[in-house]
Amino acid sequence: MKTTIATLAATTLLTGMAFAGEHGGKMTIGITQNNVGVDSYQTTYEKAFIAAAEANEMVEAVVLDAGGDVARQIAQMEDLIQQEVDAIIIWPTNGEAVIPAVRKAKQADIPVIVTNSNIAEQGAEFVASFSGPDNITQGSRSAEIMCDKFKEMGIDGEAQVVHITGQPGYTTAIERAKGFEDRLPEVCPDVTVIDTQPGDWNREKSQKVMEAFLVKYDDIDGVYAGDDNMGVGALNAAKAAGREGIIFVGATNFAVGYEAMERGEYWGSIYQSPVDDAEAALQTAIDVLEGKDVPALNYFDTPKITQDNMGDFTKPVF
Amino acid sequence: MSGLTKQNIGSFLARQGILVAFALFMIGFTLANGRFLDPDNVMGVVRSSAILGVMALGVTFVVISGNLDLSVGSMMSFSTIVVLDLHDKIGPTLAIPAMFALTLCLGALIGFLVGYLKLNSLIVTLGMLSAIHGLTLTWSGGKNMDIADKEATWFGIFGQGEIIGIPVPILIFALLASVLGLILAKTPFGRKVYAVGGNGTAATFSGIRRARVVFSCYLMSSFCVATAGLIQASRSMGSQNTVGQGLELEVLAAVILGGASLLGGSGTIFKTVIGVLILGFIQNGLLLVGLQFYVQYVVTWVIIILAVWLDIAAKRGKLWSPIA
Numbered sequence: 001m002k003t004t005i006a007t008l009a010a011t012t013l014l015t016g017m018a019f020a021g022e023h024g025g026k027m028t029i030g031i032t033q034n035n036v037g038v039d040s041y042q043t044t045y046e047k048a049f050i051a052a053a054e055a056n057e058m059v060e061a062v063v064l065d066a067g068g069d070v071a072r073q074i075a076q077m078e079d080l081i082q083q084e085v086d087a088i089i090i091w092p093t094n095g096e097a098v099i100p101a102v103r104k105a106k107q108a109d110i111p112v113i114v115t116n117s118n119i120a121e122q123g124a125e126f127v128a129s130f131s132g133p134d135n136i137t138q139g140s141r142s143a144e145i146m147c148d149k150f151k152e153m154g155i156d157g158e159a160q161v162v163h164i165t166g167q168p169g170y171t172t173a174i175e176r177a178k179g180f181e182d183r184l185p186e187v188c189p190d191v192t193v194i195d196t197q198p199g200d201w202n203r204e205k206s207q208k209v210m211e212a213f214l215v216k217y218d219d220i221d222g223v224y225a226g227d228d229n230m231g232v233g234a235l236n237a238a239k240a241a242g243r244e245g246i247i248f249v250g251a252t253n254f255a256v257g258y259e260a261m262e263r264g265e266y267w268g269s270i271y272q273s274p275v276d277d278a279e280a281a282l283q284t285a286i287d288v289l290e291g292k293d294v295p296a297l298n299y300f301d302t303p304k305i306t307q308d309n310m311g312d313f314t315k316p317v318f
Numbered sequence: 319m320s321g322l323t324k325q326n327i328g329s330f331l332a333r334q335g336i337l338v339a340f341a342l343f344m345i346g347f348t349l350a351n352g353r354f355l356d357p358d359n360v361m362g363v364v365r366s367s368a369i370l371g372v373m374a375l376g377v378t379f380v381v382i383s384g385n386l387d388l389s390v391g392s393m394m395s396f397s398t399i400v401v402l403d404l405h406d407k408i409g410p411t412l413a414i415p416a417m418f419a420l421t422l423c424l425g426a427l428i429g430f431l432v433g434y435l436k437l438n439s440l441i442v443t444l445g446m447l448s449a450i451h452g453l454t455l456t457w458s459g460g461k462n463m464d465i466a467d468k469e470a471t472w473f474g475i476f477g478q479g480e481i482i483g484i485p486v487p488i489l490i491f492a493l494l495a496s497v498l499g500l501i502l503a504k505t506p507f508g509r510k511v512y513a514v515g516g517n518g519t520a521a522t523f524s525g526i527r528r529a530r531v532v533f534s535c536y537l538m539s540s541f542c543v544a545t546a547g548l549i550q551a552s553r554s555m556g557s558q559n560t561v562g563q564g565l566e567l568e569v570l571a572a573v574i575l576g577g578a579s580l581l582g583g584s585g586t587i588f589k590t591v592i593g594v595l596i597l598g599f600i601q602n603g604l605l606l607v608g609l610q611f612y613v614q615y616v617v618t619w620v621i622i623i624l625a626v627w628l629d630i631a632a633k634r635g636k637l638w639s640p641i642a
Contacts, residue, residue: 036460038560043460168612198611203554204561208366212605215359216351229462229558236554240478241358256464256556318461 028060029053029285030080031089034116035068039201039229040318041252041274042091045116049278059286070097077101081108087128087285089113095171099123111288115281117171124296131284132277134299135172138251138270139179141304145268146222146249147188149306153247159191159221162213164199164206164234166226173198176226176251191222199230206233214241222247228257228269235266253305258315261307268306271313276300335632336577336589339625340596347603354606361485367598368487369394369546369553370565371591374572375498376542378590379535381573382502384515384582385432385439387536389424389446390543390569394562396454397421397547402463402557410473418544424450425540426533433532447566454559464556477553487549494545498538499587511535515582572597575622577629596625 036046046063053061062085066073070093080088081104088105090112092098099119103126105112111128118130150156163180166173177196184191195213199206206225213220214237223238223246225231231250238246250257253269260266280300287294305313347354373390380387397417404413428446432439465471479486502508513521514531522528550561576593578585600621604614631637 037455038460039558040461195608197605202560203556203558204550207554208601209605211362211366212359212602215353215356215362216606216608232556233554254462256462259464 026058026060027087027286027289028062028083028085029087029089029282029289030062030064030083030085031115031281032064032066032073032076032080032091034066034073034091034093036065038068040254044318045274045278048275049282052279052282056282056286059282061282066093068093070094073098074101077105081105081110084108085110087111087113087289089115089131089281089285090119091115092117092119095120095123099126102126111285113281113285113288116277118297127296128288129284129294129296129298131281131298131300133272133302134297135175136179137299138272138302139176139181140183141179141270141302142176142224142249142251142268143180143183144187145304145306146224146247147184147191149247149249149267150188150191150222155221156188157190159188160194160217160219161191161222161224162210162217162220163193163196164209164223164225164230165196166198166230167200168198170201173201173226180224194220199225199233201227201229203229203233203236206230207237210234210237211241214238214243220246222249225250227252228254228266231266231269232256232260235260239265253313253316254318255316258310258313261305261310264307266307268304270302271305271316272302273316274318335629336575336592336596336625338632339628340592343596343599343603343621343625347599347607350603351606354603359602359606361488363598363602364491364595365485365487367594368485368491369549370568370572370597371491371594372494372542372546372549373565374569374576374590374594375494375587376539377569378573378576378578378585378587379498379502379511380439380539381570381578381580382515382582382585383511383532383535384518385532385535386570386580387428387443387539388440388566388570389428389443389450390539391562391565391567392447392451392454393421393424393540393543394547394550394565395557395559396424396450396457397544398551398557398561399454399458399463399559401548401551402465402555403458405471405473405551406466410471414548417547418541421540421544421547422537425537425543428540429533429536432536433529436529451559451563458559460559462556462558468555474552474555477549477551487553490545490549494542495587495591498542502587507531507534512583515584517583568597571622575625597622 031049033046034042036042050063053059064076066076073093088110090098092114102112102119102123106126112126114127114130116132147156150159165177181193194217197209199209223234225234228250231248235248248266250269252272257266257269284294284298353359373394377387377390400420401413401417404416428442431437431442476486481489510526510531513526514528518528551557572593573590574580575596576585576589600618604617609617
C-alpha cells in the first residue's frame with residue numbers, strides 16, 4: 001500500500017500540482033451537502049461519500065451538512081475557504097443564493113465542484129465542474145418508457161397522461177418536467193398531458209393530488225411522477241379508488257417503487273444510485289485536482305428501469 | 319314560535335359566520351366544477367382531512383387553554399416513523415401501544431415545561447419541533463420507513479379500512495371529535511380549560527390547578543397526534559421522515575379558522591371541525607378547478623383570511639370597524 005501512495009504522490013507531483021507538498025501528499029476535499037437525513041437518498045449519498053473518501057488514501061474529506069439552510073451553507077463555504085481545502089464540493093441548498101460564496105472560493109483559487117443539482121446559469125463561470133444526473137435526459141427517458149409501453153398496449157393514439165411534479169422552483173423538478181414534456185410529443189405525438197400539479201416530493205401530498213385527478217378525469221392511462229415516492233403515492237390513490245390499468249412511470253427509483261414494480265403495479269422509473277452520485281462527485285474533484293480535462297457538465301449515467309429489465313438492477317437501499 | 323325576523327337572522331350570522339363562509343365556498347366550487355360534490359370526492363376529502371382534523375382536535379384544547387403547539391407536525395412524523403419501524407420488529411399489537419406511550423411521553427415533557435415550569439409555549443414547542451424532528455431522524459437513520467410485507471398484516475385497517483361503507487379514518491375522527499367535544503363542553507375539566515385560557519390568574523385564585531390543566535391539554539394533544547400518526551402510517555404503510563412537516567401551521571390555521579382565539583379562552587370542537595373541512599375542501603376545490611399551482615398558494619390564504627374576516631365581521635355586526 002505504501003508504495004502505491006508513493007507512486008501516486010510522485011505522479012501527482014509530476015503533474016505539477018502544488019497541494020502535494022502543503023498537505024503531506026493528501027488532497028483535502030471539503031463537501032457541504034444540502035440536507036442530510038431529510039430523505040434516504042441524501043443519507044445514502046453521505047454514507048457512500050464518506051466510504052469512498054476513506055477508501056482512497058490520497059483523500060482527506062471534510063464532510064459538512066447545511067441542513068437545508070442557505071445561510072448555513074454559505075457560512076460553511078467560507079469556513080472551507082478559510083481552512084484552505086484543495087477543492088470544495090457543494091450540493092446547493094439554493095441554485096441562486098450560493099453563487100457569491102462559490103465565486104469567493106474561485107477567487108481563493110479553490111476549485112468548486114457542484115454535485116447533484118446544478119447552480120443557476122450565471123454562476124457557471126465560477127464552477128470547475130458539475131457532477132450529477134442529467135435531469136432533462138431523465139425526464140425524456142421517462143417519456144420514452146411511457147410511450148413504449150403505450151405502443152405495446154396499442155393505446156398510443158389516444159392515451160391521456162397526468163403529470164405530478166416535484167417541488168415548484170426546485171431545479172430537479174423543473175428539468176425533469178421539461179425533459180418529459182418536450183420528449184413525449186416527439187415520440188408519442190397523439191398522447192396528451194391533461195393536467196399537471198405539484199406533489200412536492202411528498203407521498204401523502206401526491207396521493208391527495210391523484211385523488212383529485214381521479215375524480216376530475218374518468219380516463220387516465222398514465223401517470224408520470226417526478227420521483228418514485230410521489231409515484232407510489234399516486235399508485236396508492238388509484239388502488240384505493242379501484243382504478244386499474246394505469247401505467248405509472250417515475251424517476252429516481254426508490255425501494256418502494258422497486259417493490260411496486262415487483263408486484264406488477266408500477267411500470268418503470270429511472271435508476272439513479274446515490275452511491276454512483278457520491279462517487280462521481282468525489283472522482284470529479286480528484287480529476288480536477290489532478291489537472292485532468294473534466295467536462296463542465298460531468299453526468300453519470302442513469303439508466304431506464306422497467307418491469308422487463310429490473311432483474312439487472314439491485315433493489316435501491318433507500 | 320317567532321318567524322325569521324331580521325334580528326334572528328342577524329344573531330344567527332353572528333354566531334355562525336364561519337358556517338356561512340363554508341357554505342359560500344361549497345356553492346362556489348360546485349358551480350366551478352360539477353364533480354366537486356360527487357360523493358366519492360366528498361368522502362375522499364373528508365378522509366384525507368381526517369389526519370389533519372384529529373391533530374386539530376388536540377390543538378384546540380391547547381389553544382383554548384391559552385397556549386400554542388407548534389410541535390404537532392414533527393411529532394406526527396415521529397409517531398408515524400416509530401410505529402412503522404416497530405411494526406416489523408415487534409408486530410402491530412405491541413407496536414401501536416408502544417408508539418402511543420412514546421408520543422405521550424413527548425406530550426408530557428412539553429406539558430411539564432409549559433405547565434409546571436411556566437415556560438413560554440411558543441418557545442418550548444418551537445424548540446420541540448426541531449428536537450423531535452432530530453429524534454425521528456436519529457431513530458430512522460434518515461431512511462424511509464416501510465412495512466416489509468404489506469399484504470400479511472391487518473395494520474392497514476386504520477387508514478384504508480371501511481366499516482359499513484365509511485372509511486375508518488373518518489370514523490376515528492368523528493368518534494374523537496364527539497368525545498373531545500363532550501369533554502370540552504360538558505365536563506368540569508372542559509370548563510377549567512376555558513377558565514385557565516380566559517384568565518389564568520383568576521382561575522388559579524378560584525382554586526383551579528392551572529399547571530395540571532395545561533399539562534393535561536398537552537397530553538391530549540399528543541394523544542391526538544399519535545392517533546393521526548397511526549392513521550397516516552396505516553394509510554400509506556410507509557413514510558418519509560418529513561411526513562408531518564409544515565402540518566403544525568395548517569393545524570393552527572384550521573383551529574383559528576374555526577374561531578378559537580389565539581389569546582385563549584374561546585373556541586369549540588365543532589368549529590374546529592368546520593375549520594378543518596374548509597381547509598380540506600379549498601385545497602381539493604382548487605385542484606379540481608385546475609388553477610395553476612403557483613396561484614393556489616395565494617388563493618388558499620386569501621380565502622382563509624376572507625373567512626376569518628367574515629367570521630369577525632359577523633360577530634361585530636358590521637363589515638368594518640374602526641375599533642376592535
